[in-house]
Amino acid sequence: MARKTIKVDYLNRVEGEGAFKVVVRDGAVKSAELRIFEPPRFYEAFLRGRSYMEASDITARICGICPVAYQMSAVHSMEKILGIRLSEPLRELRRLLYCGEWIESHVLHIFMLHAPDFLGYDSAIHMAKDHGDLVKKGLALKKIGNDILNLLGGREIHPINVRVGGFYRTPAKRELAPLAEKLKWARDAALETVRLVAKFDFPDNERDYEFVSLRHPNAYPFNEGRVVSSKGLDIAVEDYDQHFKEIHVEHSTALHSQIVGRGSYFVGPLARYSLNFDKLSPLAQQAAREAGLGKTCNNPFRSITVRAVEVVYACDEALRVIADYAEPDKPYIAAEPRAGIGCAATEAPRGLIYHHYELTADGSIKSARIVPPTAQNQSTIENDLTSFVAGWLDLPDTELQHRCEQAIRNYDPCISCSTHFLHLDMDRG
Amino acid sequence: MAGKKPRLAVWKFASCDGCQLSLLDCEDELLAVSGAIDIAYFPEATRGEISGRYDVSLVEGSVTTAHDAKRIKDVRARSRVLITIGACATAGGIQALRNFADVKDYICAVYAHPDYIDTLATSTPISDHVKVDFELRGCPINKKQLVELVSAFIARRRPVVPPHSVCIECKLKGNVCVMVAQGTPCLGPVTHAGCGALCPSYNRGCYGCFGPMETPNTKALSGELARHGMDAKALKRVYGTFNVNAEAFREEMKRHGS
Numbered sequence: 208m209a210r211k212t213i214k215v216d217y218l219n220r221v222e223g224e225g226a227f228k229v230v231v232r233d234g235a236v237k238s239a240e241l242r243i244f245e246p247p248r249f250y251e252a253f254l255r256g257r258s259y260m261e262a263s264d265i266t267a268r269i270c271g272i273c274p275v276a277y278q279m280s281a282v283h284s285m286e287k288i289l290g291i292r293l294s295e296p297l298r299e300l301r302r303l304l305y306c307g308e309w310i311e312s313h314v315l316h317i318f319m320l321h322a323p324d325f326l327g328y329d330s331a332i333h334m335a336k337d338h339g340d341l342v343k344k345g346l347a348l349k350k351i352g353n354d355i356l357n358l359l360g361g362r363e364i365h366p367i368n369v370r371v372g373g374f375y376r377t378p379a380k381r382e383l384a385p386l387a388e389k390l391k392w393a394r395d396a397a398l399e400t401v402r403l404v405a406k407f408d409f410p411d412n413e414r415d416y417e418f419v420s421l422r423h424p425n426a427y428p429f430n431e432g433r434v435v436s437s438k439g440l441d442i443a444v445e446d447y448d449q450h451f452k453e454i455h456v457e458h459s460t461a462l463h464s465q466i467v468g469r470g471s472y473f474v475g476p477l478a479r480y481s482l483n484f485d486k487l488s489p490l491a492q493q494a495a496r497e498a499g500l501g502k503t504c505n506n507p508f509r510s511i512t513v514r515a516v517e518v519v520y521a522c523d524e525a526l527r528v529i530a531d532y533a534e535p536d537k538p539y540i541a542a543e544p545r546a547g548i549g550c551a552a553t554e555a556p557r558g559l560i561y562h563h564y565e566l567t568a569d570g571s572i573k574s575a576r577i578v579p580p581t582a583q584n585q586s587t588i589e590n591d592l593t594s595f596v597a598g599w600l601d602l603p604d605t606e607l608q609h610r611c612e613q614a615i616r617n618y619d620p621c622i623s624c625s626t627h628f629l630h631l632d633m634d635r636g
Numbered sequence: 637m638a639g640k641k642p643r644l645a646v647w648k649f650a651s652c653d654g655c656q657l658s659l660l661d662c663e664d665e666l667l668a669v670s671g672a673i674d675i676a677y678f679p680e681a682t683r684g685e686i687s688g689r690y691d692v693s694l695v696e697g698s699v700t701t702a703h704d705a706k707r708i709k710d711v712r713a714r715s716r717v718l719i720t721i722g723a724c725a726t727a728g729g730i731q732a733l734r735n736f737a738d739v740k741d742y743i744c745a746v747y748a749h750p751d752y753i754d755t756l757a758t759s760t761p762i763s764d765h766v767k768v769d770f771e772l773r774g775c776p777i778n779k780k781q782l783v784e785l786v787s788a789f790i791a792r793r794r795p796v797v798p799p800h801s802v803c804i805e806c807k808l809k810g811n812v813c814v815m816v817a818q819g820t821p822c823l824g825p826v827t828h829a830g831c832g833a834l835c836p837s838y839n840r841g842c843y844g845c846f847g848p849m850e851t852p853n854t855k856a857l858s859g860e861l862a863r864h865g866m867d868a869k870a871l872k873r874v875y876g877t878f879n880v881n882a883e884a885f886r887e888e889m890k891r892h893g894s
Binding site for chain 2: 245246247248249251252253255257258261264265268269270271272274315319320329330331332333335339342343346347349350353361362363364365367368370375376454455456462538621
C-alpha cells in the first residue's frame, strides 16, 4: 500500500467542530493536520470597549465545558491591574469552584467521551446497555462536580457568581456541609475510577514532550504559580509573551502556540501531573502509584488515568477547603478601575489558559488576548499523529482511523475554545 | 408511537457547546431519556452518521458562514420538529456584536492572515433562515426546561415554558428586590423567565442572558437604570450582550448610541 490517506471529516466525542487528515506515502507519514473549522466568533475583537467587570461573564461564553477557567483567568488579570489582593477565604473559595469544574469536566471526558474508546462502544449511551452501573456511577460523580458549581457559581454552565475582587455572594459555612457528605462518596468513587481505568489496554506510545504548567510552592496549581516546563522553563506569568508565540496556519481557525526557539509543547493533566506530582495530596499520590503511574507520565493514552487521579485530588482538595473554610468578612474586595496592563494564567481542566488585558482609566478594555489550552496543544496533537501512525500502518483502515481519533481524544480537545482566541501579536510582514 | 422510538438529533452551529452539554448535564434523567428516545445524531456524545429523518432536532448556535446557511436548510428538511436551544440559535448570540461593527476589523484584530478566514458579516438566529417550531431561551438554557420541552414534543403536547419576566420568578422565590432595596441595576423587569431569578438570588442584578420577555418596556427600565447611575455607554453595554440581536434589546441598545 504505497498511498494512503486517513481522513475523518467530523470528529465525534470532542467538544466543537474539527477534522483531521493524515497523509502516508511509501510507508511513511508525510503530513498530519488537525483541522479546526469552528466558525470564528471574534471574542478578542468585541471585548474591546467593554467594561473590566464584564470580561468574566463574556469570556465564560467561549466554552460551555470550562467557563470557570475563562472566568478565573479574566478576574485574576483584572485584579492585578486594580491591585486587589484576595483574602484567604476568597482565595480558597476560588480553588473550590475550580475543583467543581475539574470534577465535572474530567468525569465527562473519562466516562462519556473517552472510556467508550477503550471498552469498544460508540458512546456512553450505548455503553450503558452493558455497563449500566458504570455509566450511572460516572453520572453521579459528575453531578457532584456540578453541585459545587451550582452552589458556589449559581449554575453549572456560565456561573453568575464570579466577580472581580471575589464573588457576588459567599456561602455560609453550613451551606457547604451537605457538599462535604457528597464529596466523601465522590472521593471513594474517584478512587474506584482510577482502579478501573488503569486496567484499560493502552498502546505503548510515548514521546519526549515539553510539558508546561503552573507550579506553586505549596499547592497543586489552580489559579496561582509560575509557568514552568519539563525542559527548564521557569518564568513569571508576566513574561509569558516573551517565551510563547502563536502562529496562524491555513487549515485551522485556531492559532497554534509554540515555545520560542523550541516549538510545540504540551499542556493539560499529563503536564500538570508530571510537573507537580509532589503537590498532590497523599491519597491522590497513592492512587497514582497503585495505578502503575510513575511521578511523570509520557504516554498520552494514559491521560484517562491521570485525569482520574486529578479527580481524586479535586475531591480531596474540595473536602479540605470546606473543612478549613472561615466565612469572609465581605464577599468581594472593592477597588476603583484604573489604566493598566494585566495578565493571568490558570489551570483549566485541559491545561494552562492565559489572558492578557489592557484597560483605560475608566476600566474599559483596550485590548484583550486569550490563549486557550487546546490551541497550545494543537501542534503536539499533530506531531503525535505523525509519530504514532507510522507504527500503526499494519492495522485495518477502520481500526487505524479509530486509533487516530483516540490519539486526538487523549487531549480532551475543546475545539469550541480553541477557536475563540485571538491574537494581536501580528505577523503582517 | 408504540414500538418505534422517536429519533432525536443535536446540531451545532457557532456556539460554545454549553447548551448541548446541558443534555449531558441531565445526570438524573439522561438514561431515562435515552431509554424513551433514540439519540440518533449527537456528535459531541457519540460516533454516528447523519442519516434519514429525525423526529426532533435540537439546534445550538447561530449562522455565521455561508456553509452553515446552507446546512441549516438540510437540517430543517430532515426534521419533523426543529427546536432552537439557547441565545445563539434563538437570537444570534454574543457573536452577533459583529452585526453592529466592521467584520473586517474584527478579523484583523484576531487573525494574522485574514485571507484564511471565511465568515459572514453577520451572526443570525436560525429563524432568519428556516421555520423554527420552538425557541428555548437562555445563555445557557435551563436543563429542566430542556427536559420539559423534549418530553412535551415526544408526547405531542404543549411545553410549559412561561414567557413572563424574571421579576415574577423573584417574587415567586421570595427574593428582596435588588434594585428597589439595594439600588443595584437589574434587567429582571424586561428579561424572559427561565433561570429561576438566579442573579438576584446571589445579590446581583439580572444581566439579561435569557433575552427579552414578551412585550418588554425597555424604555421605562432604561430611565430607571439611568437614575441608578448608568450612563449612555453603560446602557448600551447592558443590552448589548448575549441577546444583542433580539429585537427589543437591539433597538434599546441603538437608542443609547451607535
